Amino acid sequence: MLSEKTLDYLIIIFSALLVCVFIFRFIIKDNQKSFSINVAKITISRLDGTQIKLVDMVKNKDEAYILLFRLNDCYSCITKGLSDLQNLSKSGYECIAIVIHDCLPDVKGFAEMFSGISFHQLTIKEQYEYIHSPYFPVILSLKNKRVVNYRFITL
Amino acid sequence: MKRLFASILPFILLAGHIYCIELKRVETWNFKQIYKGQIISSFFDSSGDLIITFGIQPVLLNKNNSIPFATFGQGPNEITHLYTLCKYNEDLALFEDVNKIKVFTKKGGTYLWKETLWLRRDSLPFFLKSALFYKGYFFLAGMKILRFPAPDNMDTANLQIFEQHSNSPGKSIMLEVGIKPDRQYEIERFLLPYKDHVLYLKQNEMKIHFISIDKLEVDKTIQLFTPTFYRSMPKNFYIWKDYKGNHREYLIDLETWAMSYSAITNVIIYKNDHLMVQIRTCSQENGKFAILLYDLKNNYQLEGLIFLNDLLLAERDGYIYCYKGGNPGLDDTAERNEIIIYRIID
Known part of the structure; x- marks a missing residue:
């Protein structure tokens, strides 16, 4: 079973990934293509x-x-x-x-x-x-x- | 044996006559300023200054100065692009677009904007390469797409003629019908005024097309005699190719297409009745270029051949003006802004 500390690290990494995806999808990409x-x-x-x-x-x-x-x-x-x-x-x-x-x-x-x-x-x-x-x-x-x-x- | 001798005799005589011409360097103009880009046109203006266009930058040159004019911009004395330029009476006509002519006039040793002329244009593309104003007409050489009868072929014109101050759509001549799309629109074209005709030559063909001013049609086409070292353009050049956005690859192809066959690099009228054609030799033995001198009054006979490493620019009073080392932007040896003036010794 995963320890509580490992679980915390996984949650942090997952959250950081989500933020990156959000920034790329809705901010950077929109700036390049939208009018x-x-x-x-x-x-x-x-x-x-x-x-x-x-x-x-x-x-x-x-x-x-x-x-x-x-x-x-x-x-x-x-x-x-x-x-x-x-x-x-x-x-x-x-x-x-x-x-x-x-x-x-x-x-x-x-x-x-x-x-x-x-x-x-x-x-x-x-x-x-x-x-x-x-x-x-x-x-x-x-x-x-x-x-x-x-x-x-x-x- | 007699027959063989009779057949080769003209060539022996011709060869002897050709090689009796040589060049003598009489003067050199040096300039500190370096201009980048290929020389796309060069001629003397009405007051005897040399006008050279490097890429899209026209420059006025004489013994003492080199002054760029019509620099990049949207102001009256500026241009955003330059397809080609030509003399327009005492002024210069700069084609900022294929139907937009900015007329520049000489003031205070440089050229300033005077007026803008607009020609009528349809929506299909025109790849304009060269222009000439002569006897009240603008002659525009390039590839004008007239129609697309089917997706994989098109009808084109090599020349469009517009009457000055007329709102007419212009006359398209030298038509090519049902051709497959390719990149032959990159091929340079040359237009020269000659009495009641305009001479039209393409970079890849040793042919003169005589266009009558009265009829605005091709009167006759003359195939020019070519020397043995002349290398024809390979057939696989200019075929359509998808570069998938790789601009560098496209530029490399352009350079290969321009340098790997005996492309005509410039054509001028010499001493009223001679045609001086400069071609690439594609060899380092004698010289990078060869100047071929044809007699327009004597059955277009090849009268002289001169090898040299400099790019032919223009002729005035029997002197020929060349850019040292070739064409900057194409030839690595053309590093400095140096013009050499030669005289032909008959």
């Missing part, structure tokens, strides 16, 4: 340079879709996302394309190639502060200002 965005704090720019809070753009809409991408992301993926956004817009949803790029004229030039889409700019600094995403482009579905779903767009 998060602080909608309330993000400020975006319209193409004329005026700024607006993202939350104000979606506050009167029950359901909204946001496409986030950088100009040097996979071009086929960007166009796929923009095409999805156009279709959602035709179905009556609020749709916003947000380009993560510091140079507004670049965003304007890019936006001129696509019609019927509302383009906005987000600075890289704001992206680092308020968005965590392992991959771009990503399309978000918001309901009552809360992100209810997201999907990374790949080929």
